[in-house]
Each structure stands twice: as structure tokens, then as C-alpha cells.
Amino acid sequence: MSVNGVIELNNVSVSFGQNQVLNGINFRLETGEFCYVIGRTGAGKSSFLKLLYRDVKPDNGLVYVADYDVNKLPEKKIPYLRRRIGIVFQDFQLLPDRNVFDNVAFALRVTGHKKSFIKHRVLEVLGLVGLSHKRNAMPNDLSGGEKQRVVIARALANEPRLLLADEPTGNLDPEASGSIMELLRQINNRGMAVLMVTHDYDVIRKFPARTVQIENGELNDIVIK
Numbered sequence: 001m002s003v004n005g006v007i008e009l010n011n012v013s014v015s016f017g018q019n020q021v022l023n024g025i026n027f028r029l030e031t032g033e034f035c036y037v038i039g040r041t042g043a044g045k046s047s048f049l050k051l052l053y054r055d056v057k058p059d060n061g062l063v064y065v066a067d068y069d070v071n072k073l074p075e076k077k078i079p080y081l082r083r084r085i086g087i088v089f090q091d092f093q094l095l096p097d098r099n100v101f102d103n104v105a106f107a108l109r110v111t112g113h114k115k116s117f118i119k120h121r122v123l124e125v126l127g128l129v130g131l132s133h134k135r136n137a138m139p140n141d142l143s144g145g146e147k148q149r150v151v152i153a154r155a156l157a158n159e160p161r162l163l164l165a166d167e168p169t170g171n172l173d174p175e176a177s178g179s180i181m182e183l184l185r186q187i188n189n190r191g192m193a194v195l196m197v198t199h200d201y202d203v204i205r206k207f208p209a210r211t212v213q214i215e216n217g218e219l220n221d222i223v224i225k
Helices: 046-054 075-083 100-109 115-127 146-158 174-191 201-206
Strands: 005-016 019-030 034-038 062-063 085-088 162-166 193-197 210-215 218-222
Touching: 005 046, 005 193, 019 046, 019 193, 019 210, 034 046, 034 174, 034 201, 046 062, 046 162, 046 193, 075 085, 085 146, 100 115, 100 146, 115 146, 146 162, 146 174, 162 174, 174 193, 174 201
Parallel strands: 019 218, 034 193, 034 210, 085 162, 162 193
Antiparallel strands: 005 019, 005 062, 210 218
């Protein structure tokens, strides 16, 4: 894998029992690239993402992510891979009993950072997502768009090389959805690779970027018109 690639999959197949989900796929994402992943429900999008953070292992093929040979990674080193990947979920998965600051800080505390660094970094990423003024708010007091911004801040806390966004606008109204997309593009423009799963073709048309489709176990670049 070259120095400019953040993801590279070579001839990767995944099956669960008799059901083959991915069949001989090849894919490469460059550092600083933005790419959408589309496909019908059950096509294998979730399995594709899980390959990248070693929640699923392929039946065959090679998986490289952020300079790690994911297939050969010992169990004890999987957390190191995951620190290089920020993950944004559709359903937020915020800790309801902690405020915005502590939700973001949690990602840094589990990796053993000092309190002084945590405070500085949390305020930095909250500023990036436009939520410095909400740092003491509880998740239940936030709008859907604000919750997703907290999730993005948390994903960025450990300065990952890659941001995986799994339907990040799926639970948002059109205005909040557009705001989150603007933020993701801003993050991408700062040099971070972004891989985003979506069903929303309107988002792709409004914020065009490379798009790949998973269909019948295969992955191919397509053009959305």
C-alpha cells in the first residue's frame, strides 16, 4: 500500500454461512479523498465498513487501512487501528448521562491522555464543529443536528486518518442534513479522507464526490445524475 492510500482492498470476499455478501472486491481510497458508498439494504455496505475496523474478517483477500495490514492484526492491536479511524453513526450513540464535553472527552480518556491535553483537544474539536457554546449541555437538550455534530467531534478527537460516516444524515431533516454535509466537506477539505454510506441521492447530487455502489456482491464506481 502506497503512502498516499488510506484504504486498500484487494480481491476481498466476505460470506456468512451460504450467503456471500462481498465477492472479489477491489477498492482504494486516497488520503484526502471523499467517497460515497451506496447500495440497497442488505447489499453489504455494513460488512464493507466493518472490514475496515476489523469487526469482520474476509474469507480471502487483503485489507489495508491506515498503514495496517488488517487481516494480520493481532487482537490486542485492534484498538490501535481503531484510533486511526473516526466513526460517525446514524443513531448518535451518545452517553445520555454525560454532557457534551464529557461525551467527546470519553474518546480521549480511554486512550490514556492527560487531563490538560483532553481539555485542550475537546474544546478544539467542539470549536471545529461549532458547538463550543454547548459544551455543558446534555444530549437530551440538543437537536438532531447538534447531536450529530457532537458525534463528529468525538470521532475527530484522536486525530484519525480516516472518517467513516454511516448514514450520518439519515435521521435529520433537510436543513440539518445540509449543515452536516457542509461540515463533513469542511473536514475533508482539511485533508482527512471521508468514506460515507448513504441512501440519500439528493445529498450526493448537492455535494458531488466519487461514488461507489455495492450490488450483487460487487463494488464499482458509478455516476449519479
